[in-house]
Amino acid sequence: MNNDETVGSSDHIEVLDALLDNEHPTKVAVADWARTALDDPKLEQRDLECTFWVEGWQAIAERGLLASLIAEEYGGRGNSLTTTLLQLEGLGHGCRDDGLVLATTAQVLTLSLAIERFASEDQKREWLPKLARGSAIGSFAMSEATSGSDAYSLTTTATKTADGYVLNGEKAWVTLAPVADMFLIFASTNPDVGRWGISAFLVPRDTPGLIIGENRPKMGLRTTPFANITFDDCVIPDSALIGAEGSGASIFSASMEAERGFLLVGTIGALERVLDDAVTYGRERKQFDQPIGAFQGVSHPIAGIKLGHESSRLLMYKAAALQQRGTPSMMAAALSKLAGSEAALSGALTALEVHGARGYVTEYGVERDLRNLSGGVIYGGASAIQKNIIARLLGLPA
Numbered sequence: 001m002n003n004d005e006t007v008g009s010s011d012h013i014e015v016l017d018a019l020l021d022n023e024h025p026t027k028v029a030v031a032d033w034a035r036t037a038l039d040d041p042k043l044e045q046r047d048l049e050c051t052f053w054v055e056g057w058q059a060i061a062e063r064g065l066l067a068s069l070i071a072e073e074y075g076g077r078g079n080s081l082t083t084t085l086l087q088l089e090g091l092g093h094g095c096r097d098d099g100l101v102l103a104t105t106a107q108v109l110t111l112s113l114a115i116e117r118f119a120s121e122d123q124k125r126e127w128l129p130k131l132a133r134g135s136a137i138g139s140f141a142m143s144e145a146t147s148g149s150d151a152y153s154l155t156t157t158a159t160k161t162a163d164g165y166v167l168n169g170e171k172a173w174v175t176l177a178p179v180a181d182m183f184l185i186f187a188s189t190n191p192d193v194g195r196w197g198i199s200a201f202l203v204p205r206d207t208p209g210l211i212i213g214e215n216r217p218k219m220g221l222r223t224t225p226f227a228n229i230t231f232d233d234c235v236i237p238d239s240a241l242i243g244a245e246g247s248g249a250s251i252f253s254a255s256m257e258a259e260r261g262f263l264l265v266g267t268i269g270a271l272e273r274v275l276d277d278a279v280t281y282g283r284e285r286k287q288f289d290q291p292i293g294a295f296q297g298v299s300h301p302i303a304g305i306k307l308g309h310e311s312s313r314l315l316m317y318k319a320a321a322l323q324q325r326g327t328p329s330m331m332a333a334a335l336s337k338l339a340g341s342e343a344a345l346s347g348a349l350t351a352l353e354v355h356g357a358r359g360y361v362t363e364y365g366v367e368r369d370l371r372n373l374s375g376g377v378i379y380g381g382a383s384a385i386q387k388n389i390i391a392r393l394l395g396l397p398a
């Protein structure tokens with residue numbers, strides 16, 4: 001049960017409803033809202049200039065989306081995972097600023113969830129109400145220039161002192177870092193024992209020795225800034241540590257399972273928008289005295305977008321069902337990430353071809369969708385890494 005919308009009498013019915021009903025009222029309500037409330041006439045310009053939309057973020061916070069999954073005692077809405085996913089899927093469908101949608105999903109499904117699951121009572125009370133209100137933005141910083149897919153080979157260190165720890169090193173590609181107020185940082189407290197020496201810390205932006213780099217322009221998702229963060233003898237107190245020393249790998253691993261399973265939820269919503277636009281264009285655009293959608297060379301690829309959208313949606317809600325039931329969902333999560341990201345990339349490419357020259361020029365937004373929707377095959381674990389997980393779970397030799 002949840003506070004925003006009642007969608008079923010039990011978790012099972014709720015997730016089955018979500019899975020079967022692409023027009024689920026919870027999703028449609030957010031999509032309809034986002035279509036007008038988040039319709040920014042300056043999107044094309046912001047995309048060019050790589051600018052984050054603060055007013056859009058505040059509107060998303062006021063709609064309760066940042067608070068959706070956070071427990072009521074920490075200022076959240078206390079919604080179920082399924083209700084939260086339906087809302088975020090609706091956000092992706094209705095909002096054309098895919099960067100803003102990724103920022104929202106990363107905040108809700110990676111950062112806030114990790115804090116709620118693993119942080120101390122004091123840490124939760126300090127950060128979750130602000131994250132729920134949108135008055136603080138947080139970033140999740142694991143990757144480094146030399147440790148991407150091989151995340152546990154990180155080199156950032158947290159050296160124990162009498163009063164706390166001293167951080168040294170550099171994190172790369174940290175989503176929202178240029179605008180973030182706090183960071184969830186992974187660093188090694190004991191490099192001799194590899195992944196078992198990794199620990200996690202919550203570090204406020206204004207901590208001396210924490211230096212945020214310039215926003216790094218990228219191919220897509222340009223309205224979500226990202227940057228490197230450098231730690232130069234950055235002193236933090238003992239109270240910054242989340243969980244026990246050495247539990248960072250477990251925290252990261254649990255966070256990655258949530259990322260794999262669900263981070264693509266906004267992209268799945270966006271892919272449905274791409275599909276809607278392609279169908280509309282296929283019906284309206286005429287060549288050789290007929291709508292181009294009458295040519296199988298156009299209609300069959302559009303049917304392929306539908307297949308990719310529907311199958312990735314089903315896999316994502318299956319992963320949600322397993323997680324809500326407390327059943328191991330590593331296979332489902334990897335399949336969800338792989339299917340969602342690959343369907344989004346190929347679907348957006350198909351849509352670009354269907355739109356001809358209008359797909360290729362900037363003003364229609366179709367090429368922006370392709371640039372934005374291609375990122376999912378890299379962030380949250382590249383496609384090859386998902387295939388490695390699937391192969392390993394199938395029992396193939398590592």
Ligand SMILES: Cc1cc2nc3c(=O)[nH]c(=O)nc-3n(C[C@H](O)[C@H](O)[C@H](O)COP(=O)(O)OP(=O)(O)OC[C@H]3O[C@@H](n4cnc5c(N)ncnc54)[C@H](O)[C@@H]3O)c2cc1C
Binds near residue numbers: 141172379384
């Ligand atoms: C838009 C965006 C946002 C991001 N946000 C964040 C963030 O907020 N926080 C954060 O910590 N990180 C973030 N990242 C970083 C992201 O997690 C990494 O880019 C990702 O894990 C891949 O690492 P890499 O880029 O170093 O690629 P590499 O690990 O160097 O991989 C390069 C290529 O080699 C392949 N490869 C690597 N190892 C294997 C293997 N064992 N088997 C087969 N193929 C392999 C990969 O599939 C890939 O094709 C973000 C990245 C992007 C693009």
